[in-house]
Structures are given as structure tokens and as C-alpha cells.
Amino acid sequence: MYITLRGTPKGESNGSISPEKSGRSGKARIAPAVLGLGVVSLLTDISSESVAAILPLYITVVIGLGPLAFGFIDGIYQGISAVVRMAGGRWADLSDRPKWVAFAGYALSAVTRFGLLVASGFWAITSVVAVDRVGKGLRTGPRDALIATASEPENLGRNFGVHRAMDTAGALIGPLMAFGILAMLPIGLSGYQTVFVFSCAFAVMGVAVLALAVPDLRRNSKSTKGSESPSVKGDAVRPRWSDLARPALRRLMLAAGALSLVTIGDGFIYLALQDGGGLPPAYFPLLFVGTNFAYLVLAIPMGKLADRIGRARVFVAGYVLLLGCYVMAGLHVAGLLGVIAVLLMLGAFYAATDGVLAALASRLVPAASRASGISAAQTVVALARFGASIGFGLLWQFAGLSSALLVISLGLVVAIPVAGWLLHVRTTRPQDETADAGRVAAT
Numbered sequence: 001m002y003i004t005l006r007g008t009p010k011g012e013s014n015g016s017i018s019p020e021k022s023g024r025s026g027k028a029r030i031a032p033a034v035l036g037l038g039v040v041s042l043l044t045d046i047s048s049e050s051v052a053a054i055l056p057l058y059i060t061v062v063i064g065l066g067p068l069a070f071g072f073i074d075g076i077y078q079g080i081s082a083v084v085r086m087a088g089g090r091w092a093d094l095s096d097r098p099k100w101v102a103f104a105g106y107a108l109s110a111v112t113r114f115g116l117l118v119a120s121g122f123w124a125i126t127s128v129v130a131v132d133r134v135g136k137g138l139r140t141g142p143r144d145a146l147i148a149t150a151s152e153p154e155n156l157g158r159n160f161g162v163h164r165a166m167d168t169a170g171a172l173i174g175p176l177m178a179f180g181i182l183a184m185l186p187i188g189l190s191g192y193q194t195v196f197v198f199s200c201a202f203a204v205m206g207v208a209v210l211a212l213a214v215p216d217l218r219r220n221s222k223s224t225k226g227s228e229s230p231s232v233k234g235d236a237v238r239p240r241w242s243d244l245a246r247p248a249l250r251r252l253m254l255a256a257g258a259l260s261l262v263t264i265g266d267g268f269i270y271l272a273l274q275d276g277g278g279l280p281p282a283y284f285p286l287l288f289v290g291t292n293f294a295y296l297v298l299a300i301p302m303g304k305l306a307d308r309i310g311r312a313r314v315f316v317a318g319y320v321l322l323l324g325c326y327v328m329a330g331l332h333v334a335g336l337l338g339v340i341a342v343l344l345m346l347g348a349f350y351a352a353t354d355g356v357l358a359a360l361a362s363r364l365v366p367a368a369s370r371a372s373g374i375s376a377a378q379t380v381v382a383l384a385r386f387g388a389s390i391g392f393g394l395l396w397q398f399a400g401l402s403s404a405l406l407v408i409s410l411g412l413v414v415a416i417p418v419a420g421w422l423l424h425v426r427t428t429r430p431q432d433e434t435a436d437a438g439r440v441a442a443t
Contacts, residue, residue: 031150034159036214037143038166043206044106045170046177047113047199048132049292053175053285054182056267058192065122071393073126074265076386080133085382089141089375093239098142098149098371099216105139106210108132110203116196137382141375148362148370149217156362157311160355161303168296168350174199175288182285243369244376252360253380255419259319260384262411264392266291269346272329272401273339287343294347302351303359311360312423316416318352321345323412330405357381 059065059073088105092098112132119128144160151159178195185191270287306314324345328338358374365373388408395404 030159030162033150033215033217034147034163035166036209037146038163040106040206040210040214041143041163041167042170042173043202043209044109045167046174047170047201047203047206048109049171049174049288050178050195050199050202051113051116051174052267053178053288054192054195056271057284059125060271062192063120063122063125066397068393068397069122070267071389071396073122073129074267074389074393076126076129076133080130080137080382080386084134084137085141085375085379086372088138089145089371089373090239091138092142092145092371093369096218097216098145098218099210099214101371102139102142102146103207103210105135105137105142106203106207107135108138109135110200110207111135113196113200113203116199117193140378141371144358144362144374145371146214146217148358148374149367153363154307156359157303157306157314157356158300159303160359161300161351164303164351164355165296165299168292168299172289172292172296174202175285175292179283179285179289239366239369239372243365244372246364249361249364249373249376251422252357252364253377255316255422256357256377257380257384258415258422259316259412259419260381261388262408262415263319263322263385263388264408265385265389266346268389268392268396269325269329269342272332272405273342275332275401287339290340290343291347291350294344295350296347298348298351299355302348303355306352306356306359311356314352315356315360316420316423318349318356319412319416319419321352322349323409323416325349326405326409326412330402330409 055073056070059070065073088101092101095101109132112128112135115128115131116125119125147159147163148156177198181194181198182191185194266288270284273287274284302314322345325342328342328345357377361374361377362370392404392408395407399407
């Protein structure tokens with residue numbers, strides 16, 4: 001069964017994994033692979049985000065660690081996946097089995113959920129978080145490559161938006177589940193461990209759905225021969241490291257890296273909001289809910305907008321919204337409306353950047369190196385955000401929260417125009433991106 005969305009070009013299909021183009025319908029089908037991966041991500045995010053929603057308080061209140069320790073663990077959470085992202089993408093490209101590489105990553109993360117039940121010290125928690133992020137690093141590139149393989153080039157942004165919307169539905173449910181558990185149980189170790197138990201259950205369900213319900217799309221199989229767009233026909237069958245040195249991809253990685261060097265983890269923003277508004281600890285998970293709700297609502301519209309006006313434009317514009325979050329959090333905007341505004345802008349930032357980055361990268365390398373190209377861009381982002389989290393933790397520890405937010409805001413003011421210049425935002429439209437992909441095939 002296919003779900004359809006109106007308003008897309010007539011007669012589109014998803015290559016050989018969808019019915020033949022009829023030329024009569026104004027609907028574009030979303031492939032089962034995209035929907036199946038969306039369900040996997042939904043379940044996995046219920047698991048991971050229920051933990052992420054309580055981790056800042058668990059570390060700083062229950063365990064009793066300071067801002068620097070939290071900055072280090074948050075940096076691990078943000079950046080350790082960079083160590084294996086390229087390995088995951090390369091493994092998927094060389095084996096032409098992206099589903100099973102993704103499966104290995106999801107399974108590894110599921111195992112770490114059980115580790116949280118026994119971890120209690122700084123190094124134990126850091127180790128569990130690190131292994132979980134290794135699993136994320138393995139799975140992300142192969143999963144996004146599956147989505148790109150199942151999609152028509154004209155609908156890449158929309159299909160990534162569909163997946164991210166389902167992913168974010170889980171990210172919305174997870175913090176709500178954590179909030180409900182902490183509301184019913186006393187604030188203490190037992191309440192947090194109950195959240196960890198539920199997290200384990202959803203992680204296992206996500207792995208099971210991936211194994212049983214997601215098709216094993218392979219680039220070189222007979223079932224996917226017709227799914228490649230004309231712009232990438234004739235690519236080498238085997239991936240090459242030189243594919244990652246193409247000028248367009250290098251510009252994207254430089255731009256994404258510059259922006260990510262001044263992108264801090266959500267936990268810092270939420271702690272700043274709590275510091276300014278005196279939010280009770282029991283309500284802390286609701287901050288994650290607000291952000292994820294905005295992301296859920298805006299993921300598909302932002303993806304479609306990126307397909308229409310240019311993915312680079314939408315990507316850079318997302319960081320303008322993030323700058324607004326920094327300014328409002330740093331000024332300690334009082335009242336419920338100020339908090340809601342920050343959460344909405346933060347959700348819009350993710351909707352404009354997360355899936356759009358993968359869509360951009362997937363069109364700048366040959367199909368044989370698709371997972372590697374996506375992973376390369378995501379690796380740069382993860383490494384840069386790791387450095388940003390460590391640096392921001394140090395600034396907060398020794399200069400204070402307001403000064404740290406001021407420094408990071410000024411850095412983003414500089415990075416946004418630099419990224420816009422690198423990506424030629426003022427001139428780049430979807431047809432230009434397609435031309436870039438055509439030049440990939442020509443070389």
C-alpha cells in the first residue's frame with residue numbers, strides 16, 4: 001500500500017519499487033521503504049528521547065555532576081557518532097546492504113538502553129552514551145541512503161521530511177512518556193530507572209520492525225536498476241574515495257561545519273530557559289515536547305519548500321532561527337510566551353536543516369557513494385557539534401551562562417553569511433542542484 005500526497009508533479013513514481021507512471025494523477029507516492037524506516041525511527045526515538053529528556057537533570061541533579069561534566073557528556077552524545085559515521089556509510093556502499101548495516105547500528109543502541117539501568121557514575125554513563133552514539137553513527141548514513149534510493153530526485157526533500165516527521169513523532173512521545181512516569185513516581189532514582197525500562201522496550205521493538213518490515217533495497221539489484229535518476233546513470237559500480245572530494249560536496253561540508261561549530265545541544269538551551277524562568281524539574285521534559293511538536297508539524301512543509309525554492313536556502317535560513325533561540329534564551333525572556341517562541345524556533349530549525357542536509361549531500365555524489373557522501377556531511381556536523389558542546393560547557397563553567405550564550409551567538413552571526421556564500425544561497429535553486437548532480441555523473 002502507498003500513501004499519497006497531493007500537489008506534487010504528475011506521474012511521479014519511485015522507480016521500480018513503485019507502480020508505473022500513469023501520467024494522469026497529480027499525486028506522488030511515498031515508497032514503503034520510507035514509511036517502514038519512519039516507523040523504525042518513531043519507535044527508536046520514543047526510546048532515545050525519553051532518555052534524552054531526563055538526562056540533563058539526571059546527570060546534574062541525581063548524579064550531582066557540574067556543567068563541565070554535562071558539557072563533556074553532551075559533547076559525547078552529539079559527536080562520538082562521528083567516529084564511525086564514515087565507517088557505516090562506507091560499509092553500506094561496499095557491501096550494497098545498507099539495511100543490514102543500519103540494523104547493526106540500531107541493535108547496538110538498543111543494547112545500551114539496558115546499560116543505563118546499572119550505570120551510576122560519570123565514566124559509566126559516559127561509556128553507555130558513547131556506545132549508543134556509535135550505534136547511531138553506524139545506522140544514520142545507510143538509513144538515509146535507503147530513503148534516497150527509494151525516492152525520486154524531485155521529492156527528496158519531501159520524503160526526508162516525511163521520515164523526519166515520523167521520527168519526530170517518536171521524539172514527541174518519548175518526553176511525554178518520561179514526563180508521565182516522573183509525574184506518577186517520586187522524583188528520584190526509581191522514577192528515572194522506570195523511564196530507562198520503558199526505553200529498553202521501545203528500542204527492541206524498533207529493531208524488530210527494521211528486520212521484519214523494511215525492504216532490503218540494493219543499489220545493484222535487479223529490483224532497483226530503474227530507480228536511479230538520469231543524473232546519476234553511468235556511475236561507477238563501486239564507491240571511490242575520490243567521490244567525497246567533489247567541489248560541491250566540499251563546499252557543503254565546509255558550510256555545515258562552520259555552522260555546527262557554533263551549534264550547542266538542546267539541553268543547554270533548556271537549562272538556560274529553566275535558569276531564567278524557574279521551571280520546576282518535573283516539567284523539564286515538556287521543553288523537549290514543545291521542540292519536537294514544532295519539528296513534527298514543520299518537517300514535511302520545510303522539505304517541500306526546500307524542493308521548491310532551493311535546499312541550500314532553507315538550510316541556511318534554519319540557522320537564522322537558531323540564532324533567535326540563542327538571543328531569547330540569553331536574554332532570559334520571561335513568561336510562557338517567550339519559552340514557547342524559543343521551542344517553536346528550535347523545532348523549525350531542525351525541520352529546515354536535518355533532512356535537508358541529507359537531501360543536499362545525496363545529490364552531490366554518485367549513487368555508488370551515496371551513503372558515504374551523506375555520512376561525510378553528517379560526520380563534519382557531528383564533530384563540530386562535539387567541539388561546540390565542550391567549548392560551551394567550559395564557557396558556562398568559567399564565564400557564566402549569559403557570557404557563553406553571547407559568545408556562541410556572535411559566532412553564529414559570522415558563520416551564517418560564510419555558509420551562505422559557500423553554498424551560493426542567493427542563486428541556488430532546485431534546478432541548479434540537479435545540474436550539480438548531473439555534473440557528478442559527467443565526471
